[in-house]
Amino acid sequence: xxxxxxxxxxxxxxxxxxxxxxxxxxxxxxxxxxxxxxxxxxxxxxxxxxxxxxxxxxxxxxxxxxxxxxxxxxxxxxxxxxxxxxxxxxxxxxxxxxxxxxxxxxxxxxxxxxxxxxxxxxxxxxxxxxxxxxxxxxxxxxxxxxxxxxxxxxxxxx
Amino acid sequence: xxxxxxxxxxxxxxxxxxxxxxxxxxxxxxxxxxxxxxxxxxxxxxxxxxxxxxxxxxxxxxxxxxxxxxxxxxxxxxxxxxxxxxxxxxxxxxxxxxxxxxxxxxxxxxxxxxxxxxxxxxxxxxxxxxxxxxxxxxxxxxxxxxxxxxxxxxxxxxxxxxxxxxxxxxxxxxxxxxxxxxxxxxxxxxxxxxx
Ligand SMILES: [Cu+2]
Numbered sequence: 001x002x003x004x005x006x007x008x009x010x011x012x013x014x015x016x017x018x019x020x021x022x023x024x025x026x027x028x029x030x031x032x033x034x035x036x037x038x039x040x041x042x043x044x045x046x047x048x049x050x051x052x053x054x055x056x057x058x059x060x061x062x063x064x065x066x067x068x069x070x071x072x073x074x075x076x077x078x079x080x081x082x083x084x085x086x087x088x089x090x091x092x093x094x095x096x097x098x099x100x101x102x103x104x105x106x107x108x109x110x111x112x113x114x115x116x117x118x119x120x121x122x123x124x125x126x127x128x129x130x131x132x133x134x135x136x137x138x139x140x141x142x143x144x145x146x147x148x149x150x151x152x153x154x155x156x157x158x
Numbered sequence: 159x160x161x162x163x164x165x166x167x168x169x170x171x172x173x174x175x176x177x178x179x180x181x182x183x184x185x186x187x188x189x190x191x192x193x194x195x196x197x198x199x200x201x202x203x204x205x206x207x208x209x210x211x212x213x214x215x216x217x218x219x220x221x222x223x224x225x226x227x228x229x230x231x232x233x234x235x236x237x238x239x240x241x242x243x244x245x246x247x248x249x250x251x252x253x254x255x256x257x258x259x260x261x262x263x264x265x266x267x268x269x270x271x272x273x274x275x276x277x278x279x280x281x282x283x284x285x286x287x288x289x290x291x292x293x294x295x296x297x298x299x300x301x302x303x304x305x306x307x308x309x310x311x312x313x314x315x316x317x318x319x320x321x322x323x324x325x326x327x328x329x330x331x332x333x334x335x336x337x338x339x340x341x342x343x344x345x346x347x348x349x350x351x352x353x
Contacts, residue, residue, distance in 0.1 A: 038234055041277060044269045046312050048230035075310055079231045081338055085302050086232050087318035090310035106235045107339055113230075114312045147277045148238040 022154035028135040029057025030096065034103075034152040035142040037113075039122040047071065047120050049111030049128055049142055052156065054101040062133040063094040063102075070126045071113035078109050088112070096132070106150065120144045197330045200295035202259060202287035205272040210285055212330045215255045219333075219349060220326040224301055226262035226317045227274050232338065234278075236323065241279035242342035243349065251281065253353045259295055260286040261303040261317050299324060299332075325349070 024033035034052040047070070055061055066074045076091040094109055096102050104110050111128065120126065125141040132138065145153055199212045212220070221240060225233040240256045247254060258275055260266040263286035266274075271284035287295070296303050301320040308316050321338035323345065333352075336345050 038230070039277075041270070041274055045228050045274075046230050048234070073312075077231070077310070081321060084320055084322070085304075085318050086321035086338060087306065088229075088231060088316065090308075106231055110231050112310075147234060148241055150235065150238055 020154050022152060022156055023141055025138055025140045027132070027138045029055055029059070029098075030061060030132060030135045030138065031056065032130060032138050032140050034154065034156055035128065035140045036149065036152045037120055037126070037142045037144050038149055039144050039147045040116060040120045041147075042119050043116035045116075047113040047116055049074070049113055050104045050106070050152070051111070051128070051130070051140065051142070052101060052103045052105075052152075053096050053130070055096045055098055058098050059134065060098050061096045061135055063096060063130055064092075064133055065131045066111045067129040067131070068111075068113060068126060070117055070120065072115035072117060073113075074128075075112045075114065076104075076109065077112040079107055081107075093133070122146055196300075196332050198295075198298040198300070198324075198326065198332055199330070200259065200285070200287070200298060201291055202285035202295060204283060204285055205267075205270075210283070212326065215257075215326070216330065217328050218252075219254045219328060219352065221254055221256045221345075221349075222259060222299070222324040222326060223257065224259045224261050224296060224299070224303060224319055225321075226260060226319070227266050227269060227271060228262065228312050228316070232321050236321065236338065237275065237278040237282065239340075239342040239345065240282060240323070243346045244279050244281050246342070246346050247349070250350070250353055254281075254349060256282045258282055258284045259292070260284065261292060261296065261319055262305075263287055263289070263292055265313065327352075 022034045024031055031054045032051060037047055037049050040047045068074050076094060077088045078091040079086060079088045091109060122144055124144045127139055128142050130138045201209055201211050203209050223236055244251050244256060260271055267286045271286055275282040275284045303317055303319040306316050306318055307314060323336040325333040327333045
């Protein structure tokens with residue numbers, strides 16, 4: 001009976017082990033999770049940073065900038081497709097409304113990591129500091145995924 | 159008499175409007191096949207300096223993307239989709255030629271276009287010509303691209319561009335466009351239906 005319980009316990013754990021839960025950092029009402037980036041070839045081209053921000057509070061906040069030791073010129077950008085033409089202007093700030101989750105994700109907002117100080121190699125992680133108007137600075141580690149990655153490879157934190 | 163004349167004029171107007179609508183519909187129908195039959199072309203070089211045109215891909219489908227490699231969001235997303243499509247085509251992959259036409263040829267060549275594309279899929283052929291040939295290629299595909307000076311971009315400039323994928327038939331005829339963010343499975347299904 002005891003052995004059965006252990007086996008059952010392991011079986012339940014298996015799917016959880018398959019994809020680890022995303023690292024998640026909280027500051028005030030904000031929870032930052034699901035950070036990821038794509039591997040680069042060398043340092044000449046800009047890298048990208050994606051993340052998810054949840055606001056459980058009653059007041060809106062704003063993401064005003066990012067910093068990271070891997071890039072001398074990190075910036076918030078937004079991919080805009082208008083009349084069939086794509087561009088990626090600078091986003092001065094990204095609103096994080098009360099009670100909502102905002103994603104920096106392919107096709108939308110992204111952290112544009114320009115002037116890389118080192119190539120981003122798959123399997124590594126690097127820290128990114130997100131600067132919020134109200135919640136202050138929040139640091140999260142971004143795992144570097146394959147250059148072909150389409151999204152975070154972890155389970156969103158509950 | 160006066161009333162009758164007004165009625166006549168009104169009926170005449172109705173007739174003119176009807177004729178107009180019909181003419182527009184007829185013109186609209188005529189435009190579609192002529193658009194589908196256009197054959198875009200280019201003369202652009204690969205990393206080794208060999209010049210390619212659409213006739214080099216006769217007998218195969220070509221999946222064409224206009225991009226630039228200092229583009230960390232739209233371009234990797236699309237190249238990943240192309241890589242998925244090529245992998246999922248399996249033994250039929252040799253019937254499709256994926257092409258990446260650089261809209262930022264000088265910088266892309268300098269930074270290694272083929273090395274960049276190989277990281278997505280070895281089948282993707284990167285082409286980068288001079289400014290005039292690039293402009294001509296874009297015009298031939300009837301797409302838009304533009305250099306935008308921007309302090310918020312690497313080297314102070316970025317490109318705005320049509321982010322779709324274009325499917326060209328085995329005889330060089332334009333078949334269709336897949337808008338940006340069309341799932342790889344949808345592109346794959348369309349291509350498999352044609353080969
Ligand atoms: Cu950007």
